[in-house]
Structures are given as C-alpha cells and as structure tokens.
Amino acid sequence: MSLKIGVHGLTSCYGCQLKMASVKEIINIARNFDIKYWYMISSKGEIEHVDIAFVEGSVTTKEDERELKIIRENADILVAVGSCAIHGGVQGILFGEEYEKAFKEVYGDKKIEYEAEISHPIKNFVEVDYNLPGCPPEEDEIIYYLATFALGSYPEEKDYPVCSECRRNGYPCVLIEKNDCCLGPLTVAGCNARCLKYGISCIGCRGALEEIAWFDSLAKTFKEKNMGEEYVKSRMEIFGKQYEKMEEMLKKVFENED
C-alpha cells in the first residue's frame, strides 16, 4: 500500500510546491505515493485522511487558519514546508502596530470581506511533526523526506549551520574576505552553501538554527568588521522576525565582550 499524501498551500509564493512539482524525477516518484490532494496541480479531491500532509505558506487569514486545522485533523503526520510555514516567511516581518499601519496604508479605509491578520508560522495553530526548511527547500531534501517516510522511517533535521557546509566545500569566506554580512554561521544547513558557491553572502532564507555554535568568534568578527547590531538584526529579521530566540542570539553575538 502506498502512502497517502496531501500537499497544501496557505499564503506564500507557492515556491515550495513548485519546487516539489519540478523535482526532476517527479513523475516516477509520484508513482510510489497515493496523492489525495494537491490543489495547485490537480482539480480532483477534497481534504480527506492522509498519512502525511505537507503544508506550505503562513497563516495570514482566518480562512488559512480554518483550513490548516482541517488539514491537521486529517493527517497522521504534518510537515511544515519552507520558511513561511516554519517561521512566518518574509511577510512575517510586519508585526503588531506595524501591520495595522501597513494594512491601512495599502487599503485605506476600504473594507475587505475577508479577514486578514499578521503572518504566523503554522506551529502557532497546530502541532507540527517535521520541518522541511528552505526558501524553497532543496530537491535532495524533498526526496530524502519522501524516501524516509516511504521506508517507514523519519527524516532527521540538520542541527549545524550553512557555514560548516561552506567550510567543507572550501569556498572563500565572504564575511572575512569581502566584509559581507553573511548569516551562514546562524542559518540551518542543507543548501550545501549554495549562495556562497557564487560568492553571495547568506541571507538566512532557511531560518535560524536552534542553537548557535560559534557565537564568540562570530561576534568578534562582526565587531571587527564594524557591522552594527542594528544592521545584523535587520538582516536576520528578513526571514526570522518571529524567531523566538532572536534577541537571545543577538545578545550572545553582541554582548560577549572580548
């Protein structure tokens, strides 16, 4: 019996689903699963019980919230896919008053029939079993997650930073050599330091690590390079505004005197 899966999108750019759909061997891979629901790709199907539900996107409307709860009730395993689902996404930058202001600025006093709210990660509403990080996730990780589930096992999330992948690949360090504010040391690995291969500093799109490994040396480097806390913070906020440990992490990085 093949595993029953559902693929869902809340509010996002739909890139995680597009990445899943454009995995090179998708047609062969799809044969091994019973796809019950994938509305971006298929007009068949209602939400029904599945073994695994993959959810892309953040919750930004009451309708998103309602739909997410139905998805959870009908799934044995729920996987949050991508930065919007896991951390609220770039749209999660607007918070509290900033959000109210933005809404007014854009729509004026015009009433919209649907209720919109601040962009939240899905874990604020339902229990999440696994996170598949990335903006969008990498092809090999998508296959790894699907394969482990198909084998009756489970995927292990990475607990080391992009920085270590970059070192392993021997790319020049853009933080030290080019004075670029690289978030590689703070960001979850798995992309094989894709941007660093191109000499582009990490913007942190995969989300921050639960624990930071080398904050002492990192703080020293940021300091030596004259990168202020404010700028590092504004860069970290792009993908991590709602990351609970942000303040703690920044404190570790910047308050650690010599």
Next chain:
Amino acid sequence: MKIERSIRNDHIARIEGKAGIFVKIGEEISAKINVTEGPRFFEVITKGRRYDDAVAICPRICSFCSIPHKLTPIEAVENALKIEVSERVKKLREILYLGNMVESHILHLLLFAIPDYLGYPDAFSMTKDHPELMKIGLEIKNFGVFIQELIGSREIHPENAVVGGFGRIPEIKHFYKIGEMAKNILQNATAIVEFFTEYEYPSYVNLARNHLAINPYNGYGVYGEEIKTTDDLTFHVSLYKEHIKENVESYSFAKRGEYKGKPFMVGALSRLVHNNKFINGTAKDLLSEYKKFLTPENPFANNFSQAIEIVHFIEKIKEFAEEIKIRKEEIVKPTEKSGAGCAVTEAPRGLLIYEVEIKDGLIEYMNIITPTAMFLPMMEIDIKNMAKGLWEEGYKDTDLIGKKVEMVMRAYDPCISCSVHVIKL
C-alpha cells in the same frame, strides 16, 4: 418564471495562488474573482532596508516569476543609483530571464492548462494516457531549470543575480551545453504549438480589447523602457501612473488595473499582438502557418501565444549562448547613494513595473505593479461572457459552465501570489 443560479468555487485548482470565482446567472449575469489569499505588503516590508536586501526580498512575491521579480527591481535600483553594467551582464540577465519564461510557460501549459483540453483533473493522471506529451514538456522545463540554476544559482529565488552584476559568472563550457540542449528540444516546442492548433476558440469570449506590451529594445524580447497600447499610444515607464490606475474592490485582496478607465490585457498574447513583426526563425514559420490562431479579441489565444514564445525564446537563448564571450567581472558599485528609478520588463504573464526611491542606500519608497493585478478586471469580463454565452445557448449544467469559466481563467495564467503582494498608489 425567473431562473437564478450561481456557480461558486472558492478555491480554483491548477492556478498559482488562491482565488475563487463567483458567477451569478439569471436575468442578469455577473462574475467576480475573489482573491482570498492573504496580503503580503512587500512595498512596506522593503521600506527602510538596504537596497541589496530589498531586491533579495522581492522574488519571494512569486515563485513562478521569481526571476522577473529579481531582475526588474535590480534594474530600477541601478537606474536610481546610476549604475551601468556591462553588455555581457545585460546579455546574461536576458538569457536568465528567457530561461524563466520558457519554464514558466511550459509549466503553466503542461500542468495547468492542457489537462482541461484533454479532460483530466491533473497532469499525473494525464501522463498515463499521454506519456509522450508529458516527456517532451518536461524536457522543455528542464532546459529552463538548467539555465536558471546555472546563471541564477537556482530556479526559484535566484541569489546570484545582484545589483551591479552577478556574484559569479558561469564558465563558457556550460553555454555550449545550453546551445546543444536548445537544438534538441526545439521540435518538442513545435509539437506544443501544434497541440493548440487542434482546438477552436470558444467565440463567446470574443471582445475587442486594449493590449499593453513593452516596446522591446532589440527584437522580440522582455527588456525595454516604453509601453505600447492598442490605441496607438507609446509612453515611457516613468509615466506609468498617468496611464495605469489601480482600484480596490471589497471582495478581493488584489488591486485591479485599468487603462483610460477601462480593463485591458497584458501577457504573451499582448506581446505577440504588438511585436509579432520581430518574431523570427522557426517561430515565424509557425506563426505564419497558424496565423488564424493569433486573435487579439480572444483570450484563449494566450495559450497559443505562450507556445509560440517558447519556440522563439528557445532559439533566442541558443543564439545568445553561442555568441556570448565569458570573462570574470566584478560587481559594479554605485557612485550615488540616493536617487529614484523605474523599470519595466515583460514577465511571463505580462508587464511588470517597479519604481524605487533610495536615500542613503536605504529604500524610501517602492511600488510594484504586477501583470495579474493589471488583467484581473479583463479576466472577469471574459468569465462573465463565457457564462453568458453558454447559458444563452441553452447550457444549464452549472458544473459544465463552471469548468468552462475556469478554462478562461487558466488561459490568462493568473498569478495570484503576485497580485496580493499588494500595491500602494
């Protein structure tokens, strides 16, 4: 007796993003597209951030057109800060852009539109009966992906393209491969064009309309700085606010465009209507053979136009890849810290406009107008006319009418995520 029916689908399958259609049929017929996907305020998010961070955020508006949402703001920022990049960088950007165009078009046709034509709920079930069609389509897609990964660093959210150039310019050997791949998939693309010539367009949606498209720099392409209209106006992108207005309706999170107070169309069909004289090579032959399918008044011609564009752009990419000379280049740094600039390009779904104001390296103001926001009102009119036509012809099955109006929507290839990034005017 008064007959009233309504067709409501709150969440249309096989489109990018989340939108519903609500059609009312009776003495009066009306159609509304409810964009229910939540707003994402990109213009506000980017405010106060460094321009290089801001242009890295923009692609997140939409995955299907993340390359246009990177390269267009980059150009607007470069115009604002008077950065002049080399011809080589411009050419590389164009190849990257066209690679995205080819991928976006084929994915839309293969996964979203063609299942309707053949009567399947999705491409997976279609594959069982039409494996060859799927195979040739996916080969075209892989070609687009290869280009985007090579030049952009990845197919979705390309980080290698930055203000002032590229992080790293790929080696020449890869461009030989692009040329070879292009040669091999050209016949696939021709077959896709021929697929669409086997169907007649429904005449219910025939309606004269205004098409807006770019006045391209060199031949048929995506770059330019002027916009052309069907009523023979040509205006510079910096004057866009004088000509294109946007409104809010209470039933939708997306804003809605109008030109001279009226709905209009943008996209592959609009480009071909205005610029078909620049089409050359195999695509030109196909276009003259199947001329009757290029009908400015019928939105179904948009799918045919996308297929023609795939052929044209594959040949164009091949030509560029063969003539490009590769050399290492440093990223050009700005000499100015403040300024204002505009840029327009042709995204897969039509005109995409970015306007920025930068002060001391930080974004003061950003405005984005996406193609889907521009054509939404026109799409509503076509949906209404489709329902009306079928109803008056005697079709009373709401399921069938529902399916047909969805086909109208998919002909446009709407990008809902784009339309609700939210525009401020």
